[in-house]
Every structure is written in C-alpha cells, then in structure tokens.
Amino acid sequence: MDDYAIHLIDEWKSGRMSRRALLRAASVAGLSLATFRSVLESGVARAQTTTSSATPKRGGTLRLASQIPSANPQPVTASNAGEVFTYQPSLEYLCYPREDWTLDPRLATAWKADPSPKTWVFTLRQGVKWHDGSLLTADDVVATFERLLDPKTGSSAGSIYNGVLSHGNVEKVSDSEVRFNLDTAFVDFPYLVSGFAYQSAILPKNYEMGSFTKGGIGTGPFVLKQYVPNQHATYTANKSYWGQGMPYLDGLRITYYADESATVLGMQAGDIDVYPVVPLKGAEAILNNPNLDILRHASADYRSVHMRVDMAPFNDKRVRQAVAFCLDREGIVKSLFNGAAAVANDHSFAPVYVDTELAVKDVPQRQRNYDKAKALLAEAGHREPLKVTLTTENLLEMPQYAVAIREYCKPAGIDVTLNIMPTQQYYGSGSNQPWLVVPFGMTDWAARGTASQAIIPEFPCKAAWNSAHWCDQNFDKLFADYNAELDHQKRQKLAQQLAAIENDEVPVIIGYWIGAQRATTKAVHGLAAAPDNFIDLRGVWLA
Amino acid sequence: MSVAEPLAPVEETVPRRRAGELLRPLLRSPTFLVGSAILAFWVLDAIFWPAIVPQDPQALNVAQTLKPPSPAHWFGTDDLGRDVLSRTLAGASSTLTVAPAATALGLLGGTLLGLVTGYFRGLVDDIIMRAVDSLLAFPLIVIAVLVLAVLGPSVINVILVIAFVFTPIVARTVRSAVLGEREREYVSAAKLLGKSSAAIMFGEILPNITGPLAVEVTIRLGYAIFTSATLSFLSLGIQQPSPDWGLTISLGRAFLQLAPWIVLFPAAALATLIIAVNLVADGLRQAFEE
Numbered sequence: 010m011d012d013y014a015i016h017l018i019d020e021w022k023s024g025r026m027s028r029r030a031l032l033r034a035a036s037v038a039g040l041s042l043a044t045f046r047s048v049l050e051s052g053v054a055r056a057q058t059t060t061s062s063a064t065p066k067r068g069g070t071l072r073l074a075s076q077i078p079s080a081n082p083q084p085v086t087a088s089n090a091g092e093v094f095t096y097q098p099s100l101e102y103l104c105y106p107r108e109d110w111t112l113d114p115r116l117a118t119a120w121k122a123d124p125s126p127k128t129w130v131f132t133l134r135q136g137v138k139w140h141d142g143s144l145l146t147a148d149d150v151v152a153t154f155e156r157l158l159d160p161k162t163g164s165s166a167g168s169i170y171n172g173v174l175s176h177g178n179v180e181k182v183s184d185s186e187v188r189f190n191l192d193t194a195f196v197d198f199p200y201l202v203s204g205f206a207y208q209s210a211i212l213p214k215n216y217e218m219g220s221f222t223k224g225g226i227g228t229g230p231f232v233l234k235q236y237v238p239n240q241h242a243t244y245t246a247n248k249s250y251w252g253q254g255m256p257y258l259d260g261l262r263i264t265y266y267a268d269e270s271a272t273v274l275g276m277q278a279g280d281i282d283v284y285p286v287v288p289l290k291g292a293e294a295i296l297n298n299p300n301l302d303i304l305r306h307a308s309a310d311y312r313s314v315h316m317r318v319d320m321a322p323f324n325d326k327r328v329r330q331a332v333a334f335c336l337d338r339e340g341i342v343k344s345l346f347n348g349a350a351a352v353a354n355d356h357s358f359a360p361v362y363v364d365t366e367l368a369v370k371d372v373p374q375r376q377r378n379y380d381k382a383k384a385l386l387a388e389a390g391h392r393e394p395l396k397v398t399l400t401t402e403n404l405l406e407m408p409q410y411a412v413a414i415r416e417y418c419k420p421a422g423i424d425v426t427l428n429i430m431p432t433q434q435y436y437g438s439g440s441n442q443p444w445l446v447v448p449f450g451m452t453d454w455a456a457r458g459t460a461s462q463a464i465i466p467e468f469p470c471k472a473a474w475n476s477a478h479w480c481d482q483n484f485d486k487l488f489a490d491y492n493a494e495l496d497h498q499k500r501q502k503l504a505q506q507l508a509a510i511e512n513d514e515v516p517v518i519i520g521y522w523i524g525a526q527r528a529t530t531k532a533v534h535g536l537a538a539a540p541d542n543f544i545d546l547r548g549v550w551l552a
Numbered sequence: 553m554s555v556a557e558p559l560a561p562v563e564e565t566v567p568r569r570r571a572g573e574l575l576r577p578l579l580r581s582p583t584f585l586v587g588s589a590i591l592a593f594w595v596l597d598a599i600f601w602p603a604i605v606p607q608d609p610q611a612l613n614v615a616q617t618l619k620p621p622s623p624a625h626w627f628g629t630d631d632l633g634r635d636v637l638s639r640t641l642a643g644a645s646s647t648l649t650v651a652p653a654a655t656a657l658g659l660l661g662g663t664l665l666g667l668v669t670g671y672f673r674g675l676v677d678d679i680i681m682r683a684v685d686s687l688l689a690f691p692l693i694v695i696a697v698l699v700l701a702v703l704g705p706s707v708i709n710v711i712l713v714i715a716f717v718f719t720p721i722v723a724r725t726v727r728s729a730v731l732g733e734r735e736r737e738y739v740s741a742a743k744l745l746g747k748s749s750a751a752i753m754f755g756e757i758l759p760n761i762t763g764p765l766a767v768e769v770t771i772r773l774g775y776a777i778f779t780s781a782t783l784s785f786l787s788l789g790i791q792q793p794s795p796d797w798g799l800t801i802s803l804g805r806a807f808l809q810l811a812p813w814i815v816l817f818p819a820a821a822l823a824t825l826i827i828a829v830n831l832v833a834d835g836l837r838q839a840f841e842e
Contacts, residue, residue: 270806290631291806340614344632403787408803409632412793416612429791434704 035111065535069551070260073544074272074281077239077265083221084210085156088165090286090542091265093207095236098244098261098546099140099227100210103131103150103202105545106458108306108537110361112203116145116211116228120199126495129189129198130182137251139213140225140232147181152214154179154189154202162218166208168466168473169201194493196500197363197459204543205458230256230547239265250547257535257550276301276528282551284528286541289346290406292528301528304538307351308525309359309456312410313467314399314518315476317448322395327385329515333375334382335417338520345406345413349526353519356511357468358504361522362460367501368508375512382421391422400428400443401451402435410520411451425449445476452476455542456525460504461492468511479516577839584835590828594821597641598648605638609795618811628813630804639795640817646796647825650711650789651776657715658776659769662722667753669723670730681727684720692717692775693782700788710789714776725768729761736760763840770833774826781822797822 078091084100087093103117117131137145157166158176178190191198202209213226220226222236230252231244244261264281266272269288275281276295287295287303295301316323316332323329338352351360354375358368386395401411408429415425435444435452444452457463466473469488470480484507491503511517525541535548578584597604606626613633621628627636665684669677687695696713703709733739734757742752783789784798792799797818804814 293807294809297810337614340612344612344614344617408792412610413612413632415793416610427792430704431787 063534063552065254065257065548065550066552067257067550068259070262071258071533071546071549071551072280072282073261073263073546074266074275074284075263077267081219081222081238082236083219084208084212085162085164085166085218087208093542094263094285094544095242096210096221096227096233097204097207097229097544098231098263099221099229099233100212101227101229102204102210103133104199105204106200106540106543108539110363110458110540112199116150117202122196122198124495125194125493126196126198127191127194129191131187131189131202133185133187134251135185137228138249140227140247142249143213145211145228146214147184147187149214150187150211151179151181152216153209153211156212156216157208164208166206169206169208169462171465171473172469172471173198173201173465193489195461196492196495197461200458200462203458204545205462205540207543231258231261241265252547255547257548258546261546279530282530282533283536283544285544287526287528288405289349289523289526290409293347295528296526300531302531302533304525304527304529304536305349306525306539306541307361308523308539308541309361309463310523310525310542311353311359311454311456311519311521312407312451313454313476314414314451314520315449315516316518317476317478318480318514318516319478320448322389322391322397323448325389326514327389328391328395330513331382331385331389331421332414332418332423333515333518334378334385335421335423336414336518336520337377337417338375341410341413342521345409346521346523349524350521351524353522354508354512355515355517355519356508357463357519358460358508359456359463359522361456362458362463364497364500364504365460365508368460368504371505372508372512377417379421382423386422394422394424396424396426397449398426398428398447399449399451400430400435400447402432402444402453403429404432404453407451407453414451445474447476450476456540461488464488464507468516477516479514481510481514484510484514574839577842578835581835581838583831583838587828587831587833587835590824591832594644594825594828595648598644601642601645605635605641607635607638609634609638609642610793611635618807618814620811621813627817628811630800630811630814631807636813636817639800640797640821643795643797643800643818643821644825646707646790646794647777647780647798647822650707650714650780651773654711654714654780655718655769655773655776657711658718658722658772659765661715661719662724663726663758663765665719665723666726667730667757670727671734671749671753671757677727680723684723687717687720688724692779696779696783697786697788700783705783705788705791707790710780710783713783714779717779718772718776722768722772725764726761729764730757733757733760767833767837767840770829770836774829774833777822777826777829 073094075094076089076091078095079089080086080092082092082095084096101115103115104112105115107113116134116137118134119132120129122129133145133147133150139145155176156162157164158170158174160176173191173193173195174189175192180188182188189198211228216226224233224235230247230250232247234243234245236242242263246256246259250256266275269291272284273292273295276284277298296303316329318324333355342348342350342352352374353359354372356368356372358365360369399411399414401407411427411429415427418425430443437443444450467475468479469485487503487507491500491507494500494503525539527536527538527541529536532552534550534552537545611634613629616629616633617631619625619629625635625637627640630636630639665680669680695717699713699716700709739752739756742756780789781798784796785802787802790796790799800818801815807814
C-alpha cells in the first residue's frame, strides 16, 4: 500500500470520507480495490442493486432492446445510444464504470499518475485476444486514442478530450504500458478512458473506419455476427474471452425499436428480456408490471436550461436568478418522474459523482421563492411582465418540463412563450444550431463519469457547447485547480466553491438529476442498474 | 340599352333558389338538426371557453397528477395535474380556428381555379387541371407532412398547408359545377349583354353553384378538423402548451394503460365534432337534392 492509499484509509477511519468516496478515490487513483474492500468489508454487507447473487447458470440468448443507431455503429463516430449499445458487447475499455461510479479494471489492470497529475501510465492486461485470435498490444491502445484525437477522423470524442489530451500525446512505454501526456493536470483522467467516454473503446491498430459492423472485431465477451440496419444485431459468446468463466450467455440479440412506445409494447409482449434505458415518462405501464424487475439507481442525466449571459434580459444575473427562484423542484420531480429523480441546485456537482459531498451539502438548496424572484426582477428594472421565449426540443419529458417552467414563471411576472422544435431542428448543423444560440433554451445532457467531465463541455469560457455564453475567469482558474488537486479534502472544498459560483451566476438552471432505471424479465440476473446509458453484459445470465 | 330591354327578364329565369326553399327541408332533417346542435355547442365553447371552464386549463397541480375522474375533476387530471375537462373544453378553440380558416382559404383558391378552368376551358383548363390531377395523386397527409417538415410547425403553416391541399380538391368540384352551368341560357344571355368574363363568373355562375359549394365546404371542414388533429398528433401542428385535442391525444398515449381518461375525453370531443360536421354536410346535401 502506498502513501496515498494509507492517506485515504486514514481519511475514512477518521470519518472525513464516506466508504463510497473512499472506493471512488481509490479506483480513480488505480489503487487495488481488493485491498480497500478487505479493509472496508469487515462485517459490512455490500449494497446489492444488481438482480442476483446466485450461482450463474450457463446458456441462452439474451434479447435486448435498443433505439435505432443513427449512423453505422463504431466507437470513433458514435453519438447515440443505439450505436453504443451495438458495439459495447464486442468492444472493451481500459476500465469500466461500476454501478457505484467507481472504475473496474478491464483491458488495463492498473494505472498511475505522476504527482502533478499530468502524466498517466496504464498497465495493460496480458494475454487478451482479439476475436480473430491475435493478441491485444500497446500499439492497439495507442492507435485507438490517436485515432480519436486526430481531427481528420471526424471523431465525436473531441468535446471530451478538449483541453485535456491532444493528438500525438499518447505513447507506448513498453509492450504492456501506455503513457498519456495530458495538456493539463487532470485527476479524473481514468474516467476519460472508461465507458463514460463511450468513444474510447479499444479497436485494433489497423481498424478500417466503418468496418465494425462487418463483425468479428473486438476483445469483448460477445462476437458480432450480423448487423442489419434498423432491424437487429446478433452476437455469439466469445469462447476465448479473458474474464474467468464469462460470458455466461450463448449469445445476444439486439432488436432496434423506433420509439419508446414500441419498446414498451415489445417488453409487455415478452419479445425483450432487457430494456436498458427506460424513460421516466411514458413507460408507466411496464414500471407497474409485476412480471418485470425494475432496476433503479441514482444517476445524473439532466436538462440544462441555459440563459445567454450576453443578451438582454439575461445579461443581468438577477433576472437569471429570478427565473431559477420560480421553479418548484420537488413538484417537478414528483410530477414528471414520480419521484425517480433527485432535486438539483443549479450546479454540476451531482450527488452520484465522486468528491461532491461538500458541494451538495454546503451550497444552500435553491427553493421556490416568488417574493425573492419579484424583488430581483424589480431591482433589475423589470416592472412590467418580462416576455421571454424558451426554445427546446420535443424529446422525452422536456416539453412537459418547459410547460411547467412556463406555469411556474407566471406568478413572478415572467411571461414565457414556448418554442418546441423537433430534436434534429433544435440541434441543427453548421451555422444553424439553435441550441447554441437561442437566448433561453433547454437541452438534454447525459450523465458523465465525474463532475469535471460534465463541466468541461459546458461551463469554461472556451467550452465547445457553452450555450449560455458564460465566461468567468475565476471559475476557470478554480476548475483547473480542482482538476489538479489529488487531496480529497481540498478537492471537496474546491468543488464546493465551483458549485457556489455556478449556483450564484446561474448560467444554466439544473432542476433535477434523473435517476437510471432498467426493466428486465425475472429470468435476467447479474445486470448492473447503472450507469444506464451503457451496458455490461459479460456477467449476465438467464435463469 | 335597346338590346338590353327585351332580355331583362332573363334575370328571373336564373334558377337560383330562395333561402326559404332550402331552410324548410333542412329544418325537417333530423340529421342536419342533430349535427348543427353539436356543432353549435363546440363553436360556442370555442369562443366562450374562458368563461365556462371550471379551472385554468394550464394550471399545474403536482399533488393531483393522473387522478381518475372524480367530483373535483369530472374528466380526471393529466400527468401535470391539469384538469382534463377544462383542457378538453379549451381544446376546441385551436381546432375551430385552424380548420375553418384553412377551409376558407382552400375554398377561395379552389373556387377561383374551378371558375377559371370551367369557364374558359381550352389550354388554361388543360394545364391547370393536369397540375391539379398530379397533386391529387399524392395522399393528402403525405403532402402536409412533407411541407410542414420543411416549413416547420406553426399554426399559420398548418392553415396554409391544409388550404394548399384542399385547393385542387375544391377546384375540381367547382369546375364540374361550372361546366354544367356555363351552357345554361342565363350565361349566354349575360354574354350577349356584354358582361365581362369576371362579372359572369362571379355575378352569374357563382351564385348558382352555392349548393354543391356549401356541401363541399362542410365536407372539407370535417377533413380539415381531422387533418389538423392528425398533424398535431404527429407534432407537426399546434405546439405545447396548447390543450389542442390532437396534441393532447399524442402526449397522453404514453399513459393510455394507466390513465386512459387523458386521451379518451379529447378523442371523444374530436369524434363528436367531426361527426357533427359530417351530419350537417349530409343534411345540406339532402336538402339540395330535394
């Protein structure tokens, strides 16, 4: 056990760190979790949110539902869940998120940073075979990241590594080690080579763009046999998979569904074993079905209600705060999610992320307060009803949330007109991307691995998707410190400061954190409830 | 003037029907009366709903979501706790704004085209009617969806699109009616009097084809209501937070198994309105045929 490990154990023993925080911190630092667990698990039963702990049974084909891939599935260019679900059974990451947001070593067995922490070295698992029988090498790993970072490949991972890792800075140290030379110190880096950076699945060095769907590519537990666009994909078990005894299933079949209603009906009809991401709105029929198991877990999907700080009326902080004070967050969580979401506080530090306890606890929760909202508007010189247009996309619960915002704003004298566009139109392309330019908009954001990963694309001055056009030099500086700080206590303090700035400045309203929920038949065992935007099927079995 | 004198009685021979002649069979027709009564109810509701709804149709009540019908909420509540009765009553106004406006526009365009092609015949007729034929070959809803996908959803666009697809249909009906009328004596007489083509079309022929036109209008109105609801259902028409029936049915279908009342009542309202309009159309047609 090294110094840092001993420090973490001390923090935990003294009560300054929760058990969960300790495991997370240890997993980020690449420390042996077995050691930590043995310390922790003396008499403490582990939380069991997966579907079973019984002895796995072998055989059977699992039937999985997925949304339709929006493009030819492959990690480099993936952008929707349909693509990710299609390649994740076959491909693997250096590490993979567990249900409690800690990291499980997969193609890497360990990782270590220098004290800065700007340089990270990952040790690769030995003897891992590609589906064609050849061995996984450090060259494959280097090539995978260089491909993602190369602007010429049209990779969709740019926003993840922007400002953290650049093309040309991933190198082979030895046959079993790969070094990442970061642009900046970044404590949470292992999350950026885990399933949370879903594009970072390891591909062979000679991977030809677009060839994943031809089948037979990957090191993962399942070999892709056939991919029929818009219909289905089939897989067989990888007999030479490195994981002891895994996979348990003989095969896998993913059926693509055009919309949620069709998937719900498929689940009710018994055509599907696993519905990996059950919407919190619109799937009530299966949530109340006694023949199905519903796996629930806290998560951090959210809706970013941005207000452009460079345009009237939102260039006045008081107006942004006034809008935020109108929301009845408990009411929204109850009516939109039937309670299966958690109230959020207009900052990025979701309770499910590592090192956020202090930020969650110490930044006072913003509650609905019309007196304050009206006073703020009056101070800002808005005595007449303020007229604004909220633009959003017609997706999931978002139109309903927009309707709720409109109603909640009325009593404060804010007259909100809604402009609800089809999702494609809202995102647009090229010079026409409404979500990045409208003065008042609402966008869907998926849960990330860490708060830092969530902040990078949206909040720093140079963020690629900074819809609010917000820029706070102090925030950016503190954020750099946060990303460089290894000490758990100091990191918590910095997180609390960052959260307080976001909460006070309100470039975006974050009203709730949506929980993860999956539906399975009673026969499915060994499936983790979260993170729900991905799926790890190697330990799944059918009773 | 000397030529005009002996021809003056021609006006009398115009086979125009008096209002009274029409009204009598209409008042005797139960079809027409029932249809009119229901239609009148919805029209009055569309105008006066703010005065009759028991609650604000937009008011959220997070403590009362997905509640079944009860004395407090006769039609139950939706997923945001809004009163379904109030929303059903308020939902008539968007439908009864879009559909009549679209029908009127379609009628205007179709009548113009039909009069011109039917009256002049020849090359103009050939060109316009072939264009109309090719438009009619497309299913109405497909054209509407295509156009709205390009223009973007809005109330004005929905009105324009429905009017656009109705124009050729009305044009064809009007043209057939005009073809029958243009050979009649009163038209020849008007020509002899030296009246302009426009005067003959609008002053002589048009008043004589009001029968088929009235029937066509009511049939079109029924289709316009249906099309507007369909487009709202497909998220291409009226947008949230409108309590529009088509939109409400679309949003509520996710709760169909859990809270069917969210869909049931607006769907029933939509059905009664369309049936009412069709009953009126049937009544009118019978009256004109008598």
